[in-house]
Amino acid sequence: MSFSPGVDPCEECEKLLQPYLDKQLSDSERAEAESHLEVCAYCRKRYVFEEKLRMFVRQAAVEEMPPDLKQKLAGLRTPLF
Amino acid sequence: MRRPVLAFQSLDTTMLGWPAMSETTPEQDPRRLAEEARDRVHFEEEALALADQVYRVARRLVSTREEAEDLMQETYARAFRAWRSFQPGTNLRAWLLRILTNLNIDRGRRQQRSPDLQPLEEGDYYLYNRLEETGREPNNDQDRVDERLSQDDVVSALSAVPHDFRDVIVLVDIGDFSYADAAQILEIPIGTVMSRLHRGRRILKKELAEQTVETA
Numbered sequence: 001m002s003f004s005p006g007v008d009p010c011e012e013c014e015k016l017l018q019p020y021l022d023k024q025l026s027d028s029e030r031a032e033a034e035s036h037l038e039v040c041a042y043c044r045k046r047y048v049f050e051e052k053l054r055m056f057v058r059q060a061a062v063e064e065m066p067p068d069l070k071q072k073l074a075g076l077r078t079p080l081f
Numbered sequence: 082m083r084r085p086v087l088a089f090q091s092l093d094t095t096m097l098g099w100p101a102m103s104e105t106t107p108e109q110d111p112r113r114l115a116e117e118a119r120d121r122v123h124f125e126e127e128a129l130a131l132a133d134q135v136y137r138v139a140r141r142l143v144s145t146r147e148e149a150e151d152l153m154q155e156t157y158a159r160a161f162r163a164w165r166s167f168q169p170g171t172n173l174r175a176w177l178l179r180i181l182t183n184l185n186i187d188r189g190r191r192q193q194r195s196p197d198l199q200p201l202e203e204g205d206y207y208l209y210n211r212l213e214e215t216g217r218e219p220n221n222d223q224d225r226v227d228e229r230l231s232q233d234d235v236v237s238a239l240s241a242v243p244h245d246f247r248d249v250i251v252l253v254d255i256g257d258f259s260y261a262d263a264a265q266i267l268e269i270p271i272g273t274v275m276s277r278l279h280r281g282r283r284i285l286k287k288e289l290a291e292q293t294v295e296t297a
Contacts, residue, residue, distance in 0.1 A: 018278070018279060018282075019275075022253060022259075022260065022278075023259075024259065024260055053286075054254055056230060056235065057235050057239070057254060057255075057285070058254055058255055060230075060231075060232040060234075060235035060236065061137075061141050061235055061236060061239055061251075061254075061255050062137050062255065063137065063140045063141075063146070064133070064136075064137075065132060065133050065136035065137075065153075066146070066150065069132075069136070069150050069153060069154075070129070070132055070133075072150075072154060073129060073132055073153065073154065073157045074129055076154065076157050076158045076161055077125045077129075077161060078121060078125070078161055080118060080122070
């Protein structure tokens with residue numbers, strides 16, 4: 001199903017989904033979110049989508065540190081003597 | 082489970098009003114000097130061990146690899162000078178990131194427009210809906226998100242997000258910091274972290290949606 005831009009089809013979903021995915025909810029709030037996910041098919045679908053998207057963004061955005069930079073950083077250490 | 086809130090007492094104004102940080106030498110006591118040298122070496126080794134993780138965040142806070150490398154070197158030079166300001170037992174990675182984000186802001190980003198002035202019509206469902214409209218049902222294992230979006234799409238979309246929003250997204254989604262940690266690092270209220278994260282993710286999804294439509 002599709003929804004109009006700017007219209008939240010499930011207010012409950014939006015209130016809980018983002019902090020739930022971010023692991024920012026207390027135990028009772030998390031239980032509330034999970035109870036809602038059990039009964040709301042749309043939120044479950046959104047949850048899986050958002051989770052995959054975040055995982056992909058995290059993996060895609062990672063660029064490893066150039067090997068020589070670590071040596072340059074180590075060169076900034078204070079000499080012992 | 083909530084992650085522990087960071088203790089940043091050691092940073093206080095010394096970390097914010099550069100370069101007013103204490104670099105006093107200990108008493109000229111050989112035992113104290115030896116302890117100090119040992120603590121400093123330990124600090125430097127721990128900080129260097131975190132360099133890969135700090136770089137991943139730094140790289141997405143700035144536009145180019147060269148900028149990220151410069152920022153890393155400035156950050157570590159400053160951290161090594163100010164090592165006594167770090168309180169052992171607190172979050173060293175967050176401490177380093179706080180130095181780094183302050184340096185990045187000092188580079189002139191304060192000129193940026195207020196993030197709250199930017200209008201944004203699309204809601205949280207924009208990308209989801211756009212993917213459906215292009216005939217690609219989201220949340221289908223046969224057609225996963227990573228098969229519809231490329232790494233370049235993500236990097237490009239992220240760079241299009243205004244700095245104030247991007248900082249929060251990078252810290253939370255790439256750096257894996259809690260809302261509270263991000264608030265401490267950026268020196269903004271936790272409510273602002275949450276609102277910028279919410280809005281920033283909307284902008285990111287809008288950018289991704291537009292790229293998805295372009296390549297459909």
